[in-house]
Structures are given as C-alpha cells and as structure tokens.
Amino acid sequence: MMEPLLQAINLSKDFPVSGPRGRKHEFRALDNVNFSLAKGESLGIVGESGSGKSTTARIVAGLETASSGLLYLQGAPLVAPRTAKDRRQRARRIQMVFQDPFGSLNPRQKIAAGIDELLTLHFDKSHAWRQQRTAELLEKVGLTPSNGTSYPRNLSGGQRQRVSIARALALEPELLILDEAVSALDVSIQAQVLNLLTDLRADLGISYLFISHDLAVVRQVSDSCLVMSQGAVVEYGATESVLDSPKEPYTQQLLAALPTHGWTPRRRVPFATHTPGLENSSAV
Numbered sequence: 001m002m003e004p005l006l007q008a009i010n011l012s013k014d015f016p017v018s019g020p021r022g023r024k025h026e027f028r029a030l031d032n033v034n035f036s037l038a039k040g041e042s043l044g045i046v047g048e049s050g051s052g053k054s055t056t057a058r059i060v061a062g063l064e065t066a067s068s069g070l071l072y073l074q075g076a077p078l079v080a081p082r083t084a085k086d087r088r089q090r091a092r093r094i095q096m097v098f099q100d101p102f103g104s105l106n107p108r109q110k111i112a113a114g115i116d117e118l119l120t121l122h123f124d125k126s127h128a129w130r131q132q133r134t135a136e137l138l139e140k141v142g143l144t145p146s147n148g149t150s151y152p153r154n155l156s157g158g159q160r161q162r163v164s165i166a167r168a169l170a171l172e173p174e175l176l177i178l179d180e181a182v183s184a185l186d187v188s189i190q191a192q193v194l195n196l197l198t199d200l201r202a203d204l205g206i207s208y209l210f211i212s213h214d215l216a217v218v219r220q221v222s223d224s225c226l227v228m229s230q231g232a233v234v235e236y237g238a239t240e241s242v243l244d245s246p247k248e249p250y251t252q253q254l255l256a257a258l259p260t261h262g263w264t265p266r267r268r269v270p271f272a273t274h275t276p277g278l279e280n281s282s283a284v
C-alpha cells in the first residue's frame with residue numbers, strides 16, 4: 001500500500017480556559033482524531049461551528065501544538081515548529097489558505113512584489129528566475145500580469161483569493177490546507193475558485209485538507225470526508241458514501257441542515273502574529 005502523505009494519530013488538544021470565578025481548567029477541543037491523506041488526495045473536514053476543524057488544520061500547519069498525538073508527513077514525524085527556521089521549513093511543505101485574504105495581504109504592496117518577496121525568503125534564486133516564477137504563478141491561478149501590478153484593494157474578493165492560492169503554491173507545498181477558503185465568496189465566484197482548485201490538484205498532484213461548513217462544496221472537491229463533532233471524529237470515509245449514505249445521526253442532521261442560499265459564515269478572528277512563510281493566513 002502507498003505510504004500516506006499525512007497521517008494523524010490520536011491528535012488531541014486541550015486549551016486552558018478560565019471558568020467561573022477565574023478558575024482555570026482545560027477544554028478538550030480535539031479528542032483522539034485520526035485520519036490519513038494520500039498524495040494527491042483531497043480530504044474534506046466538516047462539522048458545525050466549534051467542532052474542531054480549524055484546530056485540526058492549525059495543528060497540521062504548525063500554528064498550534066497538539067496536547068498529545070502524532071503527525072507524520074511522508075512517514076516522518078512532524079514536530080511542532082519552535083524556531084523561525086522550523087516554521088519556514090514547515091511552510092515549504094504545508095501551506096494554508098484562509099477565508100479572508102485581505103488581512104494577510106500587505107495593503108501597500110503590489111501583488112507581484114509580495115510574491116517576489118516570498119520567493120526571495122524561501123529560494124536562493126536570481127531576480128530573473130523570481131520574475132518568471134511570479135508570472136507563472138499568476139497565470140496558474142488565472143490572474144493577468146496587470147493584476148500583478150495592482151494593490152490588493154484593487155482586486156475583487158475572488159481575485160484576492162486567487163492571489164492567496166498563488167502565494168501558497170509559490171512554496172511548492174505537498175499539502176494545501178484550505179480553511180473556509182471559498183466561504184466568503186459569491187456563489188458564482190466560489191464555483192470558479194473551486195474549479196481552479198480542482199484543476200491545480202490534477203495538474204500538480206498536490207493534496208488538500210479542505211475545511212468547510214458547506215457540504216455541497218466538500219462534495220465537489222473532496223475524495224474523502226471527515227465529519228467532526230465536539231472535537232471527535234463522528235464519521236470518516238469516501239465522500240460519496242459519507243454524504244450519500246450517512247451512517248451517523250449527526251451526519252444525517254448536518255445534511256438535513258445544509259446552508260441555504262445567502263448563508264454567510266462568521267468571520268474569523270486572528271489568533272497570533274505574522275509569521276513569514278505563512279503569510280496567506282489572516283491568522284498568522
């Protein structure tokens with residue numbers, strides 16, 4: 001059998017929280033989560049708000065540390081990054097795209113200059129190479145050279161999300177984590193970005209961890225699907241079988257409560273400070 005690209009074994013996360021009268025206790029946000037992801041596979045993670053989807057994603061990206069459990073990338077243990085160098089190394093292999101690209105793009109930097117800066121940080125290559133690579137990346141995500149000379153404010157939401165994807169791809173990661181990456185987009189733009197993601201996966205053989213509230217979107221882009229509730233895995237299997245013949249009442253309820261047209265997810269609040277190499281994130 002092929003070695004999985006990513007394997008999560010009994011991932012758990014306890015957050016320290018203050019209770020009534022300031023008493024500290026631990027809140028279990030993730031409880032023994034297991035999954036694996038093959039090279040080129042797309043795994044959807046679904047569940048209601050607070051079920052632990054983003055915490056799982058943040059641990060895989062190295063933005064959060066698991067309280068217990070193990071992660072393997074191509075058979076080698078992934079340990080929590082401690083230094084800037086560790087973070088850069090993790091960022092080269094695992095990139096994350098968030099819901100709101102606005103927060104992560106420097107408003108005073110033109111799009112192409114931002115990509116060039118990333119390439120400079122991560123690759124010891126010539127100016128000419130970086131210029132060519134920037135042009136290639138823009139083209140790959142369906143942006144024009146003139147988009148490259150624009151500021152983020154001059155682009156639409158869909159274009160900005162394409163920029164985020166280009167920036168993530170710039171580092172040639174093996175895994176792209178998409179955390180509600182299309183949730184804030186209008187339905188027609190969402191469809192275009194989903195098509196782009198499908199094409200990129202076919203083209204590059206990259207794997208996706210695709211987090212979404214929207215089961216219709218997950219159905220479109222995921223081969224397998226993990227359903228989470230209260231930090232635990234409720235159901236896990238091929239997307240078609242989980243979504244067409246859900247075994248668990250929780251999954252059945254999620255399907256029955258599919259978001260209707262016009263539903264808007266809540267905006268995320270950034271958790272931490274800026275980390276070079278994971279600049280696509282509004283949360284780092």
Ligand SMILES: Nc1ncnc2c1ncn2[C@@H]1O[C@H](COP(=O)(O)OP(=O)(O)OP(=O)(O)O)[C@@H](O)[C@H]1O
Pocket residue numbers: 015016017027029047048049050051052053054055056
């Ligand atoms: N830094 C933190 N400190 C304390 N609790 C946290 C922290 N981060 C997340 N949690 C809690 O952990 C649980 C899981 O949160 P998480 O963001 O992973 O859920 P989610 O499924 O991604 O939800 P949403 O879709 O609303 O973002 C929630 O109850 C959340 O309040």
